[in-house]
Amino acid sequence: MTQERPRGRPRSPEADRAILDAAEEVLLRDGYAGLSMEKVAAEAGVGKPTVYRRWVSKAALVGDVAKRGYRAAAPEVAIPRPGPGDAARAVAHWFRSHTEAMTDPRNRALVLALTAAAAESPQDAESLYRAHTLEQHRAIVDLLRAGMDSGEFRTDADPDAVVDALIGSTLYLLLTGGAAAAPQRAEGLARALLDGIRAS
Amino acid sequence: MTQERPRGRPRSPEADRAILDAAEEVLLRDGYAGLSMEKVAAEAGVGKPTVYRRWVSKAALVGDVAKRGYRAAAPEVAIPRPGPGDAARAVAHWFRSHTEAMTDPRNRALVLALTAAAAESPQDAESLYRAHTLEQHRAIVDLLRAGMDSGEFRTDADPDAVVDALIGSTLYLLLTGGAAAAPQRAEGLARALLDGIRAS
Amino acid sequence: MTQERPRGRPRSPEADRAILDAAEEVLLRDGYAGLSMEKVAAEAGVGKPTVYRRWVSKAALVGDVAKRGYRAAAPEVAIPRPGPGDAARAVAHWFRSHTEAMTDPRNRALVLALTAAAAESPQDAESLYRAHTLEQHRAIVDLLRAGMDSGEFRTDADPDAVVDALIGSTLYLLLTGGAAAAPQRAEGLARALLDGIRAS
Amino acid sequence: MTQERPRGRPRSPEADRAILDAAEEVLLRDGYAGLSMEKVAAEAGVGKPTVYRRWVSKAALVGDVAKRGYRAAAPEVAIPRPGPGDAARAVAHWFRSHTEAMTDPRNRALVLALTAAAAESPQDAESLYRAHTLEQHRAIVDLLRAGMDSGEFRTDADPDAVVDALIGSTLYLLLTGGAAAAPQRAEGLARALLDGIRAS
DNA sequence: GTTTAATCGAGACGGTACGTCTCGTCTTCTT
DNA sequence: AAGAAGACGAGACGTACCGTCTCGATTAAAC
Incomplete structure (x- = not known):
């Protein structure tokens, strides 16, 4: 032992x-x-x-602060589980609440700090940043895969690319100060993306 | 005088x-x-x-360095002009070359630095970061709008949301160290997004 | 009890x-x-x-280290007892061996450390430093007094001053790095001092 | 040039x-x-x-503080120049004023600090400590030599040893907290030492 | 034999100071 | 007036020790 x-x-x-x-x-x-x-x-x-x-470093500390902060906001951002019904609806719902959570000034500051830490020391970027989104990233990918299996989505779609786009666009808006526009754009983006991979 | x-x-x-x-x-x-x-x-x-x-500051200097670096790479990333033909094809082509340019280690480092500068001082974020993408952002939005006018895309789509997703996903991959996967995912993402807003 | x-x-x-x-x-x-x-x-x-x-402190520890070190060197520095004969000879002999012992690099380092400890915290100086020389100081003073009683030395001499000079000059040479010259000077000093208090 | x-x-x-x-x-x-x-x-x-x-170090700074402090007290400690008359008298006078200056609490603290610095870093001891006494050391040695030349002192005396004893005994008293006794002992010491080297 | 209590090693604690680095400003002389 | 050089007050960096504390584990005398 x-x-x-x-x-x-x-x-x-x-x-x-x-x-x-x-x-x-x-x-x-x-x-x-x-x-x-x-x-x-x-x-x-x-x-x-x-x-x-x-x-060991400012970056590591900030990483844990952001992690804890995100965990505190987690209840608001329910991670959806694949169910029998409408996968597209579930993804859209998650994305809406995720965007909303990120728009909160408190979370926004933490994400900014996290990004600064990650960008400052690229070797920590993976562990620092992705650690916070990995769980959700996977959950949404799973959701999309389930939709592909059930015939809701096209089987040649790249679920990772879709999730990168969802998370990345929110991050981009946060970084560039366009957080105010996020909720509206989120709607349009989710619709476009999910329509784009929907089985015809 | x-x-x-x-x-x-x-x-x-x-x-x-x-x-x-x-x-x-x-x-x-x-x-x-x-x-x-x-x-x-x-x-x-x-x-x-x-x-x-x-x-006046480290951030401003880094901003100009990145701007110059991007300008040097600009020839490779031709900004498409709205033409008579296939708007989707033009956007996809631009996105491909944009992603490729960002994958270059030199550009990656500059973008990371720029992001660090922006995230460190949020009040400069807008001017710092968006300045580099604004021109392209507008060009692609124009392209999409032209496509909407010509009947290629749905008129209820949000072109800003689409461009945010394209640029944001690349940024996200860069920040999280997943740059290697970028080119493949770019293909899938462009297809899904453009299909999603295509007029039925 | x-x-x-x-x-x-x-x-x-x-x-x-x-x-x-x-x-x-x-x-x-x-x-x-x-x-x-x-x-x-x-x-x-x-x-x-x-x-x-x-x-309780670094100074106290160093004090005991020096004490132990000095005790180990003690056999070489026989403390003379007042005898019937030549007091001046006995003092000169003690001073010679004392100087020699102090010239040894090992003892020199310990005395330096002791001095540092004493000078750093003056309130401990008395106990720290004098404790190591007190016994000898007294013995030599007794020897000189005996010489005064026996008529060898002048009765108006200050034996404490003489001993301070003997011990102090060695310390001074040690501190200033002139330890090499100590043995020769010790001879001259002892002769001058003892001649100076000799009854005419 | x-x-x-x-x-x-x-x-x-x-x-x-x-x-x-x-x-x-x-x-x-x-x-x-x-x-x-x-x-x-x-x-x-x-x-x-x-x-x-x-x-570069605490020791060097303290050294210069002590040097300046001593210089400020210098007027009180007139360095005697060899003259036609009584060399013994001149030395005794210098020693009295030197001892008095060292008994002043201000100077005492500086000497203690200097000693601590010297004892802490033996390699600086020479430069640190002796620098402050060297000038006087030499002046007194010269005085004694002049006395030897003029027939006042014995020619086989070691003037360096005498000066070491004078300076060293004061230092010793300072370090061990016996500063109060210094003036009285100084008298006895000067007399004994100078008598001891006086030509018979 | 069990208590009982002071010891032991290890190492974290709140602190202070170290000596170095960078910040953005200033002061000097030169161009 | 702008240049380079470099000192300035300020303060953070990450490390070393300070002397105290909290642990679980001995260890021996007292019961």
Whole structure:
């Protein structure tokens, strides 16, 4: 057994939470560029090494803040399960709530921060960014595949491409400051894409 | 007349170019996080104030570097003009070459840097990022509108949403490190989207 | 009776020795500035609290290391006892061997460390430094007093001043890196001083 | 010609002074162990790099503080010049005023700090410490040599040893907290030493 | 034999300071 | 007036130690 009993004083879970809370607050207040490990530590009432012991870099910390923030918003963005009925309807519904969640200023700031972190250190991009969308990405792809199996969608469609377009367009609008237009465009996009892969 | 005669020593155009060259080199070598105004000035053989006299911030400088880099790649990405024929074909062709251009490591690095700059300072995001895609965005929207006018596409489609999806999906793949998969997915996406808005 | 019976697990004498050994080794290797309680604990294979349980500070630990080191060199520096004969000869002999012992690189490093500790925290200086010389200081003063009683030395001389000069000059040479010159100068100094207080 | 014209903005002499002032104040208030480059910079209203640009280490800074402090006290400690008359009297007079100056709490603190610095980094000891006493050391040695030439002192005496004893004993008393006893002992020591080398 | 209590190692804790780097501004002399 | 050079005040970087604390695990004397 890899029992691996931990030695020494265990890490304080309160410190974990205090740091994440502080980081989120700083992020929302000062943005990604305005976030420093020093400020986070001070705000959390924690020593700098206590922060570095848990997160090796600003990027990693921001990643976890965004992850937690997204998880908190998760209930609003129900991940649909393949059912007997209308796959297109389910996808459209998910996309609508996903877009709405992303339009929330709080989530928008977190996504921006996450993108900054990912773009700054490309080697972390995969783990940082995709980790947050992977679960949903897969769920929607599954949904589309089920639709293909049931004859609702064309079998030569590329479900990954469709999902990339859905998530990517929202990200693009967020980044370019066009978040306000997102909900309307989301409708049009979902309709066009799903019509485009619908079996004739 | 407000002739606006400049006084004193005129600004050296060589310094402009030297700074942009140095910034691009540093960007490709060390990434956005590894770029400092100090390093750029040193690499360009120029004093720091000379850099700050032209670009107020790292973000602005990176923006111009990306703009110049994109312009250099522009010949490969011909912006299509509305013509009599097949609008869908024209859009698909543009998207293919756009995706290919973005897949080039050099361009990828510049886009990543641009994204980092935009995400770091949201207030600059609009000017920074959209400036580079606006021209193309408009051209493709025009193309789609022409297609709608000619009866090729449905009139209730949202051309902006379509273009957001095209550009956004590529950006998303770039950011998440999935650039390699881009060309294949681009095909599927273009087909699905254009089919989706095609007049029945 | 305040019998003061200890309860619980007794302190490990091995830890005591391991810590002193480690501290001495670190001191000789890295000097006083390079000695940290952390390093000592690690080198001794001991937990930090085990060190702090015994020595409240770096200065106290270094003091004990120096004391032990000096004690080890003690056999070479025989402390003279007042005898019937030549007091001046006895003092000169003690001073010669004292100087020689101090010239040894090992002892020199320990004295330097001790001085650093004393100078850093003046309130500990008395206890730290003088503790190591007090015994000898007294012995030599006694020797001089005996010489005064026996008529060998002038009765108006200040034996403390003489001993301060003997010990202080050696310390001064050690501190200023002139240790190499110490033995020769010691001869001249002892002669001058003892001649100076000799009864005419 | 090694004309060596300095380029760029010259170093601010005000910063130099502000740093030295701050360092001296911190030293007198908190002692050597309580002095940090950070505190000095803050107290001087100066950035940390501005301190490090001038002094590579705490030891070097403390050295210059002590040097300046000693220079300020120099008028009180007149360095005697060889004259026609009584060399012994001149040496005794110098030693008395030197001891008195060292007994002043301000100077005592500086000497302690200097000693701590020297003892902490033995490789700097020579330059750090002796620099402050070298001038006087030489002057007194010259005085003694003149006395030997004039027949006042024995020609087989070691003037360096005598001066080491004078300076060293004061240092020893300072370090061990016996500064209060210094003046009285100084009298006895000077008499004994000078009598000891006097030509019979 | 069981308590009981102080020890042990390990290592996290809130902190302070380190010495370096970059920021964007300034001051100097040269062109 | 713009150039390069480089110092400036400011402050973040990531690391090393400080001295204290919390762990589970010995270890021995007291019961």
